[in-house]
Amino acid sequence: MTVTPDGVHDALRTEVAARADALWDVALRLHADPEYAFAEHRAAELLSGELERAGLVVERGVAGLPTAFTARSGRGRPAVALPLEYDALPGLGHACGHNLIAAAGLGAALALHAVLGGAQGCVLAVGTPAEEGGGGKAVEVEAGVFDDVDAALMFHPGVHDFVRAPLTAQVQYRVGFHGRAAHPTGNPAEGIDALAALVELFNVLSALGRRLPPASHVQGIVTHGGTATNIVPEYAEGRFGLRAATTTQLDALVGQLDECAQGVARATGTRAEVERVTVRYEHFRDCEVLSERFAEHVSRAGITLTPPVPGVQLGSSDIGNVSGRVPAIHPFVAIMDADGSDHTPEFARAAASPRAREVLTAAAQALACTAADVLLDGDLRAAAWARHRADDALQAPSSRPVGA
Template sequence: FEGVDAALMFHPGVYDWARAPLTASAQIRVGFHGRAAHPTGSPTEGIDALGALIQLFNALGVLHKRLPSGSHVQGIVTDGGRATNIVPEYAEGLFGLRGGTTTALEELVEELRTCARGVALATGTTVEVTDVGGRYEHFRDNDVLSGLFAGHLERTGIRLSEPVPGVYLGSSDIGNVSTRVPAIHPFVAIMDEDGSDHTPEFAEAAAGPRGRRAMLAAAEALACTAVDVLLRPDVPERAWDRFREKAAAGL
């Protein structure tokens, strides 16, 4: 992104919001190693890796109750053993973590590591905690550019508002981009607020008349914002000043 003045996009949704409250996110794999044994013939010889993984889920359930707004942990068991008459010597879970900010996500990942180490110590297992793929950072809106976009979009009859406090709408790689260049990610509704994206009904709406109107209106507003960036020297200057202010403040 060196030499790029701005990154401009929009996302269809169920809200008309000038900016996207997108969280930071990570995928973490946790694997416990124990010792296999026959649960009846030699029950004291086994070290139950699956039991350790279940205890981690329990610990995270307690942790979840005190997490700040925008943070959560969701996990699944990806390996729980092979047979019911063998104490599992290995068990593995995959956890999706989100944080309202990138700092909050980093703190949550460390809490997961601490919980996993504690469970391993308590159960006599060993544990491996590894990242799966890259991480998404939280989105940093550039209000200079998003304000211009909202003004252009309003000419088409769509008025954008600020997001509802405490409501978060997933994560995206635009969050990483927004740490490199001034960026916008508004939402433009193609359904009413009682709907939900990533559903069959949303797919139908995307192919319907409201979806097409929103797409054309947002495309026009994006193009007009790009023209502002390219033809008005004050716009990229102000956008970069705001970008640097937020970076210096750690926002």
């Protein structure tokens, strides 16, 4: 059995502490200059530039995404990936704290490069654009960016101190109904009201919602309802967001949406089109042995992580797609009290607060130490992969989603 020497942990914490001011400066620069999905050009250049200047080998434009990149220290296996998020929310800026995620991953990668120098395997900092709706990690997963990696480690700022992330699966679909236009008084019998069909779909989905399993829901909006009040709408369209506790349950919910739409179309004489319009985010599969190791390391900064409160859901993230391929962690560390919420102006302000600075340093140190454990402790790697493969066996195979 090989375990990480205490001296390595101490050296990593020292390296992060020495960079604390510089990491905070990066976090504040990102915070002051928010960029959005797949357009994070300045953020990607800032982060990749810092890594390149430190001697990591940088590749830009990975997975065909202009604002994605990798920065590599060492080669081969074992290997650990550090995803960096840096997109913001339109109108709210860094109200999800991605500036802190990026700076923490940066700090961990720089410390690992300085202490291990690539001699113990590979550290891969991965620039992952468009978490807020674009699914950059999902695209990178499909492109093979996380192949040949033994673990993917990141943290997320929040309003809870949770050792693991209860993140659901989610996707969005467009449903369009085709009818036939007519004058509502002159020749109403010749019309086929597409909007009436869409309204009926909302009614059917409302009834369906009362018997869905916990964490599953469908939320829709009307995106097109006709062109004039004196014309029977020949086309109507809605956009529907679907969430479920697991990816398998999400696929089943997609099938139910399609069945409802087709049933409404038959009942109303319309024709229904059901099309997926976003990347599918899979549910997050936590690697318990690695999350517990992160919790041990971050506790040195006085931060105690606990299991999630039952019933609490924290949304969805494309880190779920990564966790389906490799052992992964996504703990939450609070930067404001639990009576608040992310995706708010208050959380955006908290992401540049003194508390956020303390969390940034502590998270970067814990990420670096956990990554070193993955690289240096063969028994830990084996346990992480065993847990991951056991989870694989529990995941029921899902059919190809509708409109995929």
